[in-house]
Amino acid sequence: MTRDLLRDLYATAAAALxxxxxxVVGTAIEREHGTLYVDWPPLxxxxxPHVGPGTPAALVVAIGVVAYGPRVAARLPxxxxxxxxxxxxxxxxxxxxLIDGWQRGIAVRLTTRxxxxxxxxRFDDIPATLRDFTHHIxxxxxxxxxxxVAGHPPAATVTFVLLDRAGLGGGGxxxxxxxxxxASACVAVLVAVRALADEALARRAAPFLVLTPAAVxxxxxxxxxxxxxxxxxxxxxxxAVTGHRPRxxxxxxxxxxxxxxxxxYGLTLFAVVAGAALLLGGPRRTRPLPYVLAGVTVVPxxxxxxxxxxxxxxxxxxxxxxQGAGGIRPYSYWVWANLACxxxxxxxxxxxxxxxxxxxxxxxxxxxxxxxxxxxPLRVRTxxxxxxxxxxVSLPRRRVVSRAGGPDxxxxxxxxxxxxxxxxxxxxxxxxxxxxxETERIWLPFAMWLPAACASLSRPRTWLAAQAVIALLLxxxxxxxx
Numbered sequence: 001m002t003r004d005l006l007r008d009l010y011a012t013a014a015a016a017l018x019x020x021x022x023x024v025v026g027t028a029i030e031r032e033h034g035t036l037y038v039d040w041p042p043l044x045x046x047x048x049p050h051v052g053p054g055t056p057a058a059l060v061v062a063i064g065v066v067a068y069g070p071r072v073a074a075r076l077p078x079x080x081x082x083x084x085x086x087x088x089x090x091x092x093x094x095x096x097x098l099i100d101g102w103q104r105g106i107a108v109r110l111t112t113r114x115x116x117x118x119x120x121x122r123f124d125d126i127p128a129t130l131r132d133f134t135h136h137i138x139x140x141x142x143x144x145x146x147x148x149v150a151g152h153p154p155a156a157t158v159t160f161v162l163l164d165r166a167g168l169g170g171g172g173x174x175x176x177x178x179x180x181x182x183a184s185a186c187v188a189v190l191v192a193v194r195a196l197a198d199e200a201l202a203r204r205a206a207p208f209l210v211l212t213p214a215a216v217x218x219x220x221x222x223x224x225x226x227x228x229x230x231x232x233x234x235x236x237x238x239x240a241v242t243g244h245r246p247r248x249x250x251x252x253x254x255x256x257x258x259x260x261x262x263x264x265y266g267l268t269l270f271a272v273v274a275g276a277a278l279l280l281g282g283p284r285r286t287r288p289l290p291y292v293l294a295g296v297t298v299v300p301x302x303x304x305x306x307x308x309x310x311x312x313x314x315x316x317x318x319x320x321x322x323q324g325a326g327g328i329r330p331y332s333y334w335v336w337a338n339l340a341c342x343x344x345x346x347x348x349x350x351x352x353x354x355x356x357x358x359x360x361x362x363x364x365x366x367x368x369x370x371x372x373x374x375x376x377p378l379r380v381r382t383x384x385x386x387x388x389x390x391x392x393v394s395l396p397r398r399r400v401v402s403r404a405g406g407p408d409x410x411x412x413x414x415x416x417x418x419x420x421x422x423x424x425x426x427x428x429x430x431x432x433x434x435x436x437x438e439t440e441r442i443w444l445p446f447a448m449w450l451p452a453a454c455a456s457l458s459r460p461r462t463w464l465a466a467q468a469v470i471a472l473l474l475x476x477x478x479x480x481x482x
Contacts, residue, residue: 182224241281254295
């Protein structure tokens with residue numbers, strides 16, 4: 001056993017201890033005081049072992065990705081890989097959701113009294129409803145909005161209103177939308193990693209981005225849809241700052257970032273990830289910024305002209321948050337138990353990958369430069385059945401240029417910085433106190449970037465198996481709230 005692998009196992013053991021501690025302490029707090037408002041701390045879930053129609057499919061997808069994922073990701077042409085990743089991610093998410101059956105797993109998820117579909121009929125006149133939106137945020141206001149409608153800017157609800165008007169009404173179509181769009185988040189992350197770091201690293205990360213335990217909550221949750229929009233805003237920015245049609249991709253990035261901010265207040269923190277993408281861009285990385293800024297103004301301007309004022313609504317939301325369970329749930333518990341939720345949604349492999357990310361950030365710059373010498377061929381390697389590393393395909397090493405005005409950065413360090421930016425945004429959200437509990441759903445947009453750190457892991461099949469086992473256990477043993 002290598003030293004790196006041993007340290008990875010120590011990190012996963014520490015993460016498991018964090019989850020166990022959160023469960024034990026949380027159960028004691030809930031029994032004694034009833035202030036957590038979750039039945040199976042730290043998750044919003046109930047104990048309920050079960051199987052369903054999605055069980056066989058989930059097992060097939062898991063076995064297929066574990067057995068063939070690394071080798072297929074290394075061999076497929078790039079564009080084919082992106083399509084395959086999206087298809088596999090959809091299959092994984094659909095199969096996990098259907099473990100709970102069509103009705104409970106998908107059709108009714110977005111129709112409960114907390115959800116967006118409860119207010120579709122109140123948006124007959126969209127501009128009038130937007131002008132009046134802030135008058136129904138507080139709990140004591142007349143006809144106050146359900147929790148999720150009040151807790152988000154109106155672009156989230158308007159999305160489902162437009163689906164309804166297009167003839168795709170009801171919980172089944174809404175769930176299908178969230179799963180289909182949400183599954184594309186892994187593709188966006190792959191595009192960004194390839195543009196900002198290295199294609200070989202993106203290929204190694206692909207199976208982990210597909211087989212993430214976060215898929216348990218991606219299907220069916222509107223936050224999966226939010227995760228995809230936010231991820232594509234960064235992916236287009238990554239393309240823009242590295243010279244790939246900077247005008248078009250820059251404008252698309254800005255447009256989607258503006259939409260992201262009007263889907264969820266907390267996702268303004270994606271500016272941290274966007275900042276990392278800008279830092280890692282090419283020598284002319286500032287060239288597309290005017291197009292990015294032009295795109296950013298579109299959605300905010302449209303909603304503002306329609307009568308919705310983002311900042312006023314956010315201030316009212318803060319009051320609404322403290323009027324409900326958010327004002328009762330103890331910050332002293334959730335500020336660290338939220339991280340236990342994160343461990344469960346990203347899985348043990350991502351914990352090990354994050355451990356290696358931290359190590360990379362502190363490695364010698366000279367060593368990093370030596371590992372990315374210009375013009376050297378790069379052989380993508382994947383383990384065979386006996387665990388030995390065998391070459392699968394040879395790719396030319398792209399020249400690493402100085403992109404931050406300082407010394408050259410290796411692909412490993414570039415990926416580490418991108419992942420660190422996403423994790424930093426998550427930590428800021430945690431410290432804000434506006435995400436006490438339910439972060440297995442709320443933090444999906446940030447969590448989707450963290451499995452990219454698994455590109456640095458050896459023995460990928462073993463780690464992928466661990467990811468699959470965690471997801472399958474969570475979905476079969478618990479009845480999750482989302």
